[in-house]
Amino acid sequence: MVEEKFYPDRERLVLALANDCASALQLGIKERGQAAFLVSGGSTPKPVYQALSKRPLPWPQITVALVDERWVNKTASGSNHAFIEDNLLQNNASGAPFLGMKTPHATAAEGEADCQQAYGELPRPFDVCVLGMGSDGHTASLFPHARGLQEALDPQSNQLCRAITAQQSEVTGSHTERMTLTLAAILQARDIKLLITGEEKLRVYREALLGSDELEMPVRSILKQGLKSVTVYWAP
Numbered sequence: 001m002v003e004e005k006f007y008p009d010r011e012r013l014v015l016a017l018a019n020d021c022a023s024a025l026q027l028g029i030k031e032r033g034q035a036a037f038l039v040s041g042g043s044t045p046k047p048v049y050q051a052l053s054k055r056p057l058p059w060p061q062i063t064v065a066l067v068d069e070r071w072v073n074k075t076a077s078g079s080n081h082a083f084i085e086d087n088l089l090q091n092n093a094s095g096a097p098f099l100g101m102k103t104p105h106a107t108a109a110e111g112e113a114d115c116q117q118a119y120g121e122l123p124r125p126f127d128v129c130v131l132g133m134g135s136d137g138h139t140a141s142l143f144p145h146a147r148g149l150q151e152a153l154d155p156q157s158n159q160l161c162r163a164i165t166a167q168q169s170e171v172t173g174s175h176t177e178r179m180t181l182t183l184a185a186i187l188q189a190r191d192i193k194l195l196i197t198g199e200e201k202l203r204v205y206r207e208a209l210l211g212s213d214e215l216e217m218p219v220r221s222i223l224k225q226g227l228k229s230v231t232v233y234w235a236p
């Protein structure tokens with residue numbers, strides 16, 4: 001249940017994804033007066049968030065919440081909280097309520113219960129979830145062979161958030177300690193969107209579609225779950 005929306009250039013991709021997110025959020029608000037927008041970090045979605053921030057949506061009714069976070073304070077480099085504040089929660093979107101994942105706890109494992117409680121208070125089903133993917137096949141902070149990954153990939157779990165310790169790699173850098181939405185939480189989104197750009201990520205995406213080992217390429221757990229449709233947005 002993967003739908004591919006492939007575009008000839010990034011400008012058209014950004015416009016299409018911003019339009020699709022805006023429509024889905026408006027639909028959620030029309031139906032129940034509020035919406036939950038789950039957002040990933042990373043370099044790829046930046047222009048989409050910047051475009052969305054200028055849209056005249058009823059932002060005070062849209063709770064923006066992180067898909068994942070490095071276990072760093074907002075002032076440290078790599079903070080997805082800061083990234084979303086700087087790129088999405090600007091302009092018209094500056095009044096949107098925001099839910100981050102980092103708690104004052106020293107470790108992600110210690111912060112897990114608070115995170116779980118806070119995410120449990122979001123409107124569900126979530127309306128839109130924008131995921132990214134790394135060249136190692138991770139999505140959210142579901143990293144290959146990470147500690148905590150197996151539990152995070154249980155589609156029947158009641159757990160929405162999970163502490164993850166990724167293996168150090170070129171992709172993670174020193175940010176191995178993370179909090180992530182679980183697969184079960186992501187599957188509670190009505191609209192799951194996977195955003196990738198460039199030939200290398202297209203190759204990784206196709207490799208993920210061919211294989212079945214989710215611990216090796218966790219993005220497979222999203223692409224191959226067979227419960228919910230996923231839309232893949234790509235441009236060179």
Ligand SMILES: O=C1O[C@H](COP(=O)(O)O)[C@@H](O)[C@H](O)[C@H]1O
Pocket residue numbers: 040041042043044045067068069070080131132133134135139140141
């Ligand atoms: O570590 C992360 O990386 C992925 C992909 O990022 P990108 O820079 O290659 O677009 C992102 O989806 C995730 O939220 C982030 O924590």
